Amino acid sequence: SANGLLHVVNDLLDVSKIRAGKMSFEYVRFSLEDLLSTFVSSISYRVEEKGLKFQLNFDEKLPNYVIGDPVRLNQILLNIVGNAIKFTIEGSITLKVYSIHQKNGVERIHFEVKDTGIGIPMQKQDFVFENFTQLEDHRTRTTSGTGLGVGIAKSLVEAMGGVITLVSREGQGTTLSIELDFELHNQHVETKNVNQEDI
Secondary structure, three states: OHHHHHHHHHHHHHHHHHHHOOOEEEEEEEEHHHHHHHHHHHHHHHHHHOOOEEEEEEOOOOOOEEEEOHHHHHHHHHHHHHHHHHOOOOOEEEEEEEEEEEEOOEEEEEEEEEEOOOOOOHHHHHHOOOOOOOOOOOOOOOOOOOOOHHHHHHHHHHHOOOEEEEEEOOOOOEEEEEEEEEEEOOOOOOOEEEEHHHO
């Protein structure tokens, strides 16, 4: 309960920072493969608890190390995959990660979260990314939330210069896709923070 409350408080603080344009991002070298491996381990209990299958498809052609904000990337994936777990009654969730292109020392990486969940009616898809908005369904009412997860993910992605898109059909699942740029590692990278207003 304490961890759940802390997560809600942190979400609310992030919403305030994003709206004020005061969100800061790290600029550090990290292993994308290690981050994803740790991420999968951290959500495995939630997937197993619901009897779902989770699959990570990681393109081996991706660079070993990139430069960006691993904490915010993890937060984005946690919110999106967490939402997929919540609204998937049976079946599977797949996280697919691959490179779109590499240009001028920057790697454009695609993250795709696909589930076999309840899907989203066409008339409600425009509201999915709004904060404090949740999809109502009698099969998922036992799991409550603030309705902040996907909205925060969208705000973080856009603040990092990326894009997020949604494709869904009611009763046939949902696919959320993210594109983010990461600089490639070199020998002269210095760890620093980047403010949202500087992006």
